[in-house]
Amino acid sequence: MTTINFAAREINCKIVYYGPGLSGKTTNLKQIYQRVAPEVKGEMVSLATEDERTLFFDFLPIDLGTVKGFKTRFHLYTVPGQTFYNASRKLILRGADGIIFVADSAPDRQEANRESWLNLIDNLREHAMKIGEVPLVIQVNKRDLPNAVPIDRVLGVIDPERRHLHFAGAAAQGKGIFDPLRAVSRLVLQNIAKAR
Amino acid sequence: MIEPSVSLYGQGLQRVTDHLGALLQKSHSLYAMLIDRKGFVLAHRESLWAPRPPSLDSIATLVAGNFATTAALARMLGETKFTELVHQGEKTGLYLEEVDDRTLLLVVFDQSTPIGRVKLFVKKAVADVGNVLRESPADKSETDAFDFGDDFTKSADALLDDLFKE
Numbered sequence: 001m002t003t004i005n006f007a008a009r010e011i012n013c014k015i016v017y018y019g020p021g022l023s024g025k026t027t028n029l030k031q032i033y034q035r036v037a038p039e040v041k042g043e044m045v046s047l048a049t050e051d052e053r054t055l056f057f058d059f060l061p062i063d064l065g066t067v068k069g070f071k072t073r074f075h076l077y078t079v080p081g082q083t084f085y086n087a088s089r090k091l092i093l094r095g096a097d098g099i100i101f102v103a104d105s106a107p108d109r110q111e112a113n114r115e116s117w118l119n120l121i122d123n124l125r126e127h128a129m130k131i132g133e134v135p136l137v138i139q140v141n142k143r144d145l146p147n148a149v150p151i152d153r154v155l156g157v158i159d160p161e162r163r164h165l166h167f168a169g170a171a172a173q174g175k176g177i178f179d180p181l182r183a184v185s186r187l188v189l190q191n192i193a194k195a196r
Numbered sequence: 197m198i199e200p201s202v203s204l205y206g207q208g209l210q211r212v213t214d215h216l217g218a219l220l221q222k223s224h225s226l227y228a229m230l231i232d233r234k235g236f237v238l239a240h241r242e243s244l245w246a247p248r249p250p251s252l253d254s255i256a257t258l259v260a261g262n263f264a265t266t267a268a269l270a271r272m273l274g275e276t277k278f279t280e281l282v283h284q285g286e287k288t289g290l291y292l293e294e295v296d297d298r299t300l301l302l303v304v305f306d307q308s309t310p311i312g313r314v315k316l317f318v319k320k321a322v323a324d325v326g327n328v329l330r331e332s333p334a335d336k337s338e339t340d341a342f343d344f345g346d347d348f349t350k351s352a353d354a355l356l357d358d359l360f361k362e
Contacts, residue, residue, distance in 0.1 A: 003236050007209040012236045040359060043251045045258065056261060059235075061253045065355045068348050072355075075235065075257070091264040095234040178360035185360070189352045193344040 002097050002192055004070075011072045013188050014095055015181070018120050019102035020112035021053070021081035024141040024171040028102060029058050029078055031174045032181065036062060054080040057092050064185070074185060081116065090123050097191070098135040098184040102171075103158060105140055105148035110157050117158040135187030137165045139180040144170035208328045209239055215324045216241040223317040225305040226288075230325060233298055235260035249304070259292060259302050282311065293318055295326050 003012040017025040026046070033044045042061035049055050057077050064072040077096075079089040093099075101120065103113045121131050140154050155166060165183050169176030209230075216228040216239060226246040230239040235257035242249055249255070263281065270278045281292040291303045291314050301322055305314050 003232055003234065003238075005209065005238060007207050008238075012232075012234075014234055036359065042253045045254050047261075056265075059254070059257045062359070064352065064359055067352045067355060068344075072352065075253075087268060088265075091261065091268065094264070175362070178362050182356050182360040185356050186349075186353060189356075190349055193346075193349055 009070050011070045013097045014075050015098040015184060016093055016096040017078040017100050017102055019081055020104060020116040023081060023102045023104040025078035025102045026054055026058050027171040028177050029060050029076055031171055031177045033060055054078055056088050090126060093123050094127055098188040100180045100184055101138045103138055103140050103154050105142040105145055105154055107147055107149050114157045135184050137180045137184045139167050139169045141169045141171050143168045144173055211328045212239045212325050213241060215321050219317055219321040223314045224309045225303045225314060227304040229302045231256045231260055231300045231302055233260055263300055291318055293322050295322050296329060
């Protein structure tokens with residue numbers, strides 16, 4: 001849940017990048033870290049294995065700026081995508097205000113997309129949340145692959161009813177990394193207004 | 197039960213900062229922080245003589261993750277929770293204790309301070325801070341006066357467009 005500190009005039013929001021292993025969650029964060037202005041970003045923390053697979057999470061704080069006198073910050077997290085680390089994913093998902101689901105466009109990763117999406121639904125349920133109740137957007141990543149599956153087919157596996165905004169991305173090249181982040185951030189901040 | 201999307205902390209947080217200052221003085225520690233379980237810093241104090249701390253955001257995030265991990269372990273072992281955590285290195289130590297179901301209190305100390313001293317004064321500080329948080333929910337008149345309506349979202353949208361541009 002969004003934390004509003006009236007005494008310190010701060011609003012802090014948590015956004016989580018979710019998705020199957022190697023879909024590009026950490027790549028998204030690294031690219032964002034490289035491309036945003038130095039004065040708005042904090043230190044990026046990555047808890048990873050020796051072969052650079054996320055072990056627990058990546059974390060990056062970003063300052064949006066002051067909105068109506070409130071310093072507004074986003075804390076971006078990624079979860080470990082490998083199936084084995086579900087306990088860690090549950091912990092990181094706790095208190096998420098917004099989610100970006102990073103789907104893989106590789107032909108042999110569509111089943112992994114589906115499993116990760118179902119896993120997200122399960123883990124949200126454990127936190128008494130439903131997928132339609134949390135701001136969520138989808139990044140269909142790796143559009144730069146020569147054999148990338150058509151976007152409609154990727155979405156057909158995870159969001160057949162097209163309930164969520166989706167964006168094309170090629171995070172390894174820094175493309176399409178800001179559109180989903182901007183969209184989910186907007187939804188999160190709109191939620192603050194509605195909750196009040 | 198669905199969690200509310202907004203969590204409010206009120207003016208009492210100022211009093212919390214005073215308690216953190218008193219804790220540092222009595223325990224002779226370097227830094228003290230009140231941390232939201234999601235990993236946000238709610239209040240912090242540093243001793244005047246302490247070196248500049250590393251990134252407080254990063255510390256808070258890692259500590260919250262650490263606490264959440266050990267809480268999961270505790271449940272697997274049949275415990276309700278582990279309420280305190282200690283980490284000690286050659287020169288520096290961390291002591292972390294749960295204040296309530298939303299917040300944690302972290303103290304960083306060096307080798308000049310015995311851990312027993314830190315624990316003693318942290319336990320008192322946890323009680324004092326817990327009382328403040330219970331007695332001082334956000335002043336409704338203050339929070340109601342704030343308009344999170346259209347102006348807020350329009351201002352935020354403009355900043356988002358500027359910050360996250362390709």
